[in-house]
Amino acid sequence: MRPLRLALSLLTIFPLAPKEATPEDFRRSTLFFPLAGYALGLPLSLLALLPLPDGFLAALLLACLLLLTGFLHLDGLLDAADALLGSRPRAERLRILKDPHLGPFAFGVGGLYLLLLWQALALVRDPLFLLFLPGFARFAILPFLNRYPLLHQGMAGLIRGGPVWGAFLLALPFPLLYPWSALLTLFTAYLVARFALARLGGINGDVLGAMIALGELGGLVGYVLWKALSG
Template sequence: MRPFLAALALLTALPVRGVFSQEEMRRGVGFFPLVGYLLGGVLALASLLPLPPGLEGALLLALWLGLTGFLHLDGLLDSADALLGAKPRERRLAILKDPHLGAFAFGVGGLYLLLKWQALAPPPSPLFLLLLPGFARFLVLPFLNLYPLAREGMAALVRGGPLLPSLILALPLPLLFPLPTLLAVLAAFAVARLALSRLGGLTGDVLGAMIALAELGGLLGYALWKALGG
């Protein structure tokens, strides 16, 4: 139970009490998709409300960001400032620790929010909304175990956690929605490769950016899949 609570504390803004050991946080990796499914369950229920599409999309976006404490959006903004543009590696790493936002963060963040809102209005099927957050939280784990870390931090605390339970929990999305899954994987892969080339490895902020863009890629893939008659 404590590894699950550790995963919940790490990935959401829910009030989880207690201090968790590094081993409990590492074992909590096996529950990452389950935490995503809890988030997706709230989104799926909210998508059933009889609201105009634009308002429905805004509500879903607010819930998506709020329940995660804006954690992954923060990672996306910090990563945008650090990874984009011409800078030495040391400066990129320093930017990841800087709470101020630059032009890249505002540009990428604005486009991200606009695209995600549009992809949620009208909302995808409740089943897809349930499954996507769980898969996105599994998706970062293979990269975390295979790629080096650019520095020690939160990512190091969960590195090496059990992948098999996460993989089993994450399987429904690729089985039921292959095209959105493919675009989610490509989005996460692109961020990971960019971080590898410009930072020398991954950080907690980069993992947050990978989750954020994997979710956006999945939503855009769903819209494309529906447009193609899926």
Template sequence: MKAFRLALALLTVFPVAPLEAGEEDFKRSVAFFPLVGYLLGLPLALLAFWPLPEGLWGALGLALLLGLTGFLHLDGLLDAADALLGARPREARLRILKDPHLGAFAFGVGGVYLLLLWQALALVRDPLFLLLFPGWARFAFLPFLERYPLLHPGMAGAVRGGAWPWALLFALPFPLLYPLPALLGLLVPWGVARLAVGRLGGVNGDVLGAMIALGEAALLLAQASSSAKAGPFG
């Protein structure tokens, strides 16, 4: 299916994009974003059955989650961190957003993000959660993509106005099974979007990448915290 292959090409490192794709194909691909997330979660869920030390499991999970996406969302997070943080006028922020070089905020936010993600993955061994949470993270930013203005058309504009209600249908198992992490997974992208609108005037592909990256981290941290509270016999 062309729309599904396009969703895979947009969100992962797999070179499966159709040779020809029109505007409607991009919009239809949005419906399959959660399914792509499930494909990313599948190796994590399988890895959870492997009796590895927590630290090594977390490192391998991190490598899978970042590597299978081609570090796309991490790149967006780093670019957005430099542009959104610090005291600068809007024009300077927009200029920084286009600059391919990384600044202090990118290194700081990126380092803390990777540490938190690694630790959260080390603590979460629920295979069903690991299968489903990347799908919810790839749905949770879509309502805010529809709500807030775009800085420029780009790829974000190509998928805006797509079939995101269908994406909700595919993503629905996660909030039904894990309602509190799901709520946090919506609040974090909303906060990133609000910050971007306030400081940049809108969202773009880098901001969307930051929304996905931070949304995944929030979901994992919420589940890790819940697992810790449950105790070893939870």
């Protein structure tokens, strides 16, 4: 199926993009974003079964997640950090968003993000959670992608308007099993989208990448807090 292959090629390093794809194929690919997330989560869940020290296992999980995504969402987070943070006029923020060079906000946010992600992964050894989280985090961007204005067409414009409810059904196991983590994942994605709307006037591919990256972190934090409070 071309839409499924597109979803995998857009969100992972797997070279499965079809040679020919129509605009409808791109829109329908969002239906399979949760499945692309599960393709990322499966090796994480298998790694979690290994009897390794928590810190070392977390480093492996972090490396696996970053490598299998081709650092795509991390790159979006870094670009968005430079554009969204600090006191600048909107025109300057938009210019920075297009600049491939990294500024101080990118380095600061990137360092804190990787540190927090590593620490959160060190506290999570639940294979099912690690399987389903990436799928839900990739679903979580879709309601905002379809509702908020785009800064420009690009790839975000090609996938805009896809089937949100169908994707939600595929992502449903996560909120059923981990409702608080799912809520925090979705809320984190919402906060990033709202912040981009206020600072830039819309969202783009970099903002979507930041929403996924921080949404996953939000879900992990939600799991850790839930375990701490319920234990």
